[in-house]
Amino acid sequence: MLDLLLRHARIADDTDLVDIGVADGTIAVIGPVPPGTPAAEVVDCDGHVVVPGFVEPHLHLDKALLDRERPNVLGTLAGAIEVTGALKREFTYDGVRARALRVLGWAVANGTSVVRAHPDVDPIVGLTGLDVMLDLREECRDVIDLQVVAFPQEGIEKAPGTYELLREGLRRGADVVGGCTYNEADVDACRRHVDTVFELATEFGVPADLHADFADDAGDPRYGLAEVVADATDQHGLSGRVTLGHVTSLAGRPPAERAAVIERLREAGVAVVALPATDLHLGGRTDATAVRRGVTPVAELVAGGVVTGYSSNNVRNAFTPFGNADMLDIGLLLAQTCHLGSPSDAERILEMATTVGARITGTDADYGLREGARADLVVLGTRRRADVLVDRPDRRLVVKRGRVVARTTRTVELDPVLSPAPALELERV
DSSP states (O other): OBSEEEEEEBSOTTSOOEEEEEETTEEEEEEOOOTTOOBSOEEEOTTOBEEEOEEEEEEOGGGTTOTTTOOOSSOSHHHHHHHHHHHHTTOOHHHHHHHHHHHHHHHHHTTEEEEEEOOBOBTTTBTHHHHHHHHHHHHTTTTOEEEEEEBOTTOSSSSTTHHHHHHHHHHHTOSEEEEETTOSSSHHHHHHHHHHHHHHHHHHTOOEEEEEOOSSSSSSGGGOOHHHHHHHHHHHTOTTSEEEEEOGGGGGSOHHHHHHHHHHHHHHTEEEEEOHHHHHHHTTTTOSSSOOOOOOOHHHHHHTTOOEEEOOBOSSSSSOSOOOSOHHHHHHHHHHHTTOOSHHHHHHHHHIIIIIHHHHHTOOTTOSSSTTSBOOEEEESOSOGGGHHHHOOOEEEEEETTEEEEEOOOOOOOOGGGOOOGGGOOOOO
């Protein structure tokens, strides 16, 4: 007896349609399922694309939706930190929870099955955001997998008391220790920040996920610490368990130097997560001409063998006044701004949102479109995998461990004169 049967699903553009049978939260079969096979629910995908659930490896749920309370008028990173620091003083458990739940709802409706959340841990807000995320991790476990990062946005030495809060957050059950390598007074303090984060990661046996090198160039040495992180990764034996977010200043380094950094990251097994919505919004603010794009060099990182993903980062706050927690929207933005427009690039971006994201978050052991994997699946409103990004399709069905957790149904009525020929298969609904 199957719990769910998806018939006539498209999982690749160069193969026949398949049936996907789900039982006990896992994919039991991919292939022909005989007619009459008992199933609690049967869905005819009618040739629409099915992908694994999307993975959002870098999302600040605690600070989401703050733009309606106070926007970042200056539009700078410093302005975002200042505005958010002021707003954090007014955070309450219920307020953080309500905003986080709303964005998690968007994420699930948009097909996301795993989120790595980065709540701030500092003397301003204490552990309020982290406690909310730990509670939501349990409350929402049947709908979405939530990883919690203890994240020192305000620095560690710069904000006395943060170190003790990080330790307490990890004792309470944070899954990951975070870092903000650039937010200290000088480069020596930044290096000590990195050391502290890795010592905590080693002591508590958790991965490390650091915001790093978040500038338009590496002129300030605090924004050129990727190699320092790579060295620390080797020193602590954490290859494959360290992630850097942003890394925008890498794009401003000379080509040979950039290539050397990329090779060093690959050797150390450090992953990079691009955050284009935030980085495009905050970057290049002082450029009068030839405004820099301000996104880490994704194509070079991938070509250099660095595990590279992407994520939303922030949703409608001082750092990013846009967003719907939609990985396909962010993927399309990445494609448009990083010269990733070929068919192979489109496939790569889809993989970054799925299998690569699972690898970065360490959730890949039972992930994917294969028999025996957990049944985290999305039925998309397009019939070609190659069109997933450009079609911006509806997420018709979202499945978490074999259970339908979201459905989207949309009807568009179009004058027959404007209806495309059926052979073009351009429909979204």
